[in-house]
Amino acid sequence: MKFLVRITISLKEGVLDPEASLIRRALENLGFQTEELKTARQFIVRFDADDELQARERAKTMCERLLANPVIQKYEIEVLG
Amino acid sequence: MKFLVRITISLKEGVLDPEASLIRRALENLGFQTEELKTARQFIVRFDADDELQARERAKTMCERLLANPVIQKYEIEVLG
Numbered sequence: 001m002k003f004l005v006r007i008t009i010s011l012k013e014g015v016l017d018p019e020a021s022l023i024r025r026a027l028e029n030l031g032f033q034t035e036e037l038k039t040a041r042q043f044i045v046r047f048d049a050d051d052e053l054q055a056r057e058r059a060k061t062m063c064e065r066l067l068a069n070p071v072i073q074k075y076e077i078e079v080l081g
Numbered sequence: 082m083k084f085l086v087r088i089t090i091s092l093k094e095g096v097l098d099p100e101a102s103l104i105r106r107a108l109e110n111l112g113f114q115t116e117e118l119k120t121a122r123q124f125i126v127r128f129d130a131d132d133e134l135q136a137r138e139r140a141k142t143m144c145e146r147l148l149a150n151p152v153i154q155k156y157e158i159e160v161l162g
Contacts, residue, residue, distance in 0.1 A: 002116060008123065023124070023147070030146055032139065035083060036127040042089065043104070046117040058113065065111055066104070 002046055003055035004080040007063060010040035015072045052079050083127055084136035085161040088144060091121035096153045133160050
């Protein structure tokens with residue numbers, strides 16, 4: 001069975017996000033005051049698995065072995081279909 | 082009123098995504114066959130607006146003036162609360 005999975009990788013709470021600070025400042029220069037801004041990477045992946053549980057397990061392994069840096073990043077896995 | 086908005090920026094259909102190709106190959110080397118992989122950037126922004134319509138309009142302007150490259154990228158705006 002094919003599964004479509006959305007993986008969202010973001011910084012853990014407390015980790016500095018210098019890109020977000022830069023973007024907030026650039027938005028401010030354009031006249032947009034923001035109270036908070038967070039950045040994240042998203043991967044939409046379609047792959048084969050026996051069932052949803054296995055799809056989630058595979059996505060988790062992909063995160064831990066390649067996509068995320070577990071020291072500073074966390075990940076969220078959603079099975080879209 | 083404060084609004085929390087999720088902006089997702091991805092490549093338009095047909096635009097080559099060399100990063101996605103590299104990641105697919107790296108996953109394959111780890112033993113994960115994928116049928117499709119797409120990458121996107123996500124920004125979670127909290128800012129002031131009179132109502133949801135104005136929040137959407139502001140997020141759209143942020144995309145067009147700073148966050149997205151309209152030649153090759155598309156954006157999706159979701160008001161989370």
